[in-house]
Amino acid sequence: MHFLSESIYKAFLLVLNLDPEVYQIVWTSIYISFWSTTLSASVGIPLGALVALKNFRGKPALLLLLNTSMALPTVVIGLFCYAILSRMGPLGDLGLLFTPTGIALGLFVLATPISANLTVAAIQNLDSRLTLTCKMLGASPLQEFWLTMKEARFAVMAAIVIAFGRVVSEVGIAMMLGGNIRGFTRTMTTAIALETSKGEFELGLALGFVLMLVALVINGMIFFVQKGRL
Amino acid sequence: MKRLLGLLTIGILVSSFASYGLAETRLRMSTTTSTENSGLLKVLLPPFEKANNVKVDVISVGTGKALKLGENGDVDVVFVHSRPAEDKFVSEGFGVDRKDVMYNDYVILGPKNDPAGIKGIKSAIEAFKKIAETKSMFVSRGDDSGTDKQERSIWKAAGITPQSPWYIEAGSGMGAVLQMANEKNAYTLSDRGTYISYEKKIDLVILGEGEKTLFNPYGIIAVNPKKHPNAQYELAKKFIDYVTGPEGQKIIQDYTLEGKQLFFPDAKK
Secondary structure, three states, X not given: OHHHHXXXXXXXXXXXXXXXXXXXXXXXXXXXXXXXXXXXXXXXXXXXXXXXXXXOOOHHHHHHHXXXXXXXXXXXXXXXXHHHHOOOOOOHHHOOOOOHHHHHHHXXXXXXXXXHHHHHHHHHXXXXXXXXXXXXXXXXXXXXXXXXXXXXXXXXXXXXXXXXXXXXXOOHHHHHHHOOOOOOOOOHHHHHHHHHHOXXXXXXXXXXXXXXXXXXXXXXXXXXXXXXXX | OHHHHHHHHHHHHHHHXXXXXXXXXXXEEEEEHHHHHOOHHHXXXXXXXXXXXXXXXXXXXXXXXXXXXXXXXXXXXXXXXXHHHHHHHHHOOOEEEEEEEEEEEEEEEEOOOOOOOOOOOOOHHHHHHHHHHOOOOEEEOOOOOHHHHHHHHHHHHHOOOOOOOXXXXXXXXXXXXXXXXXXXXXXXXXXXXXXXXXXXOOOOEEEEOOOHHHEEEEEEEEEOOOOOXXXXXXXXXXXXXXXXXHHHHHHHHHOEEOOEEOOEEOOOO
């Protein structure tokens, strides 16, 4: 019990003391998660809508592929992206390995199937008469897409929230592609892993609480956007 | 709310460009967990970074992976401790300008009651034989790190193939292994630096030390620019000169943890 209370106390100190290193770590996490979520949403949601609304050859195969890729272990995604971003790999000349951008790319690969799959599910849950009505009223494909999105907005928003939660809490990809470089690519999760490996359990757990706090604030913001605007 | 979110997005955009857009020179170094976790790099790097207006990116992993990153050209310099693996790295043409930097030593740790009775045995090989005979629990790094390579070479010299269930391969860093050995009342091999930083958190004690087989030298190697034209050889060379030069060697000499000197500089002139 002592250990747990100590950690909570330390977490408060960390937040209150404005320790620049901790803030840098928190900021790196938010920055990377923000970009990978945004990027994955802008690819995953249209892709999901396309799969849900259109009939084409290979649609079942694509759905199967999307579903399977949700089960990919993050270390495998990390390894795969390492092979691509390494100096020996096809994109090696860009020098993206061990940079925040490198991590964001890996997390993008992780989050895109999530946003796509959840968008498919969101649209399939809609009243099937919506598509018919759109077609009857002569809506263009773009108009149809827009109306569908409007109807499915809550579930699609949830898809973004889930994708964000997944990337902000991810550790394998961040470790593999970022290298946990102090003051550069150290994220909250890799910092927690490092402190744990150093035996600094209290500090590790304290950082865990900070991570929860950040997630709470961001989810709270999305929650209010949903309530207020939509 | 909408405006607030918009402002926030712009804020994130602007500051992200501000913090990551300005490209400063970065030297990438893969090193072992022991140099990073002991805190040595925190004092060794800043003077070099300041003098050359460069940032040294430290990727701390096991020696095996640190060398692998060098082989793939993903780092510019490697700072590790496993002489045979280092020599192989150089002879295969991946690295150039290998220099000795410093040394510390390994210690054999075990529970206070010492079930295998190895306390007082001078030779590490004999001590390992005793552990195997009594089938006392032993936690190994099992992660192809420098310490792991050293441990395996001792088992080999003792003519023993350690086996489960008494031999546990953790596949983790030194810190995690110390904790595991502590929880399981097991023996383990550790570098002295990591042990000193953990001493207060665990009950394990030193049962074997101060022998030639437990000597642990660290070397620094630049990644061969002929293999990897992207490698920043000039800067790596500068860094090697700094670490093995009088300034770097003095910092290593003066670095203490809990009042104890951790590393002993031994760069040759």
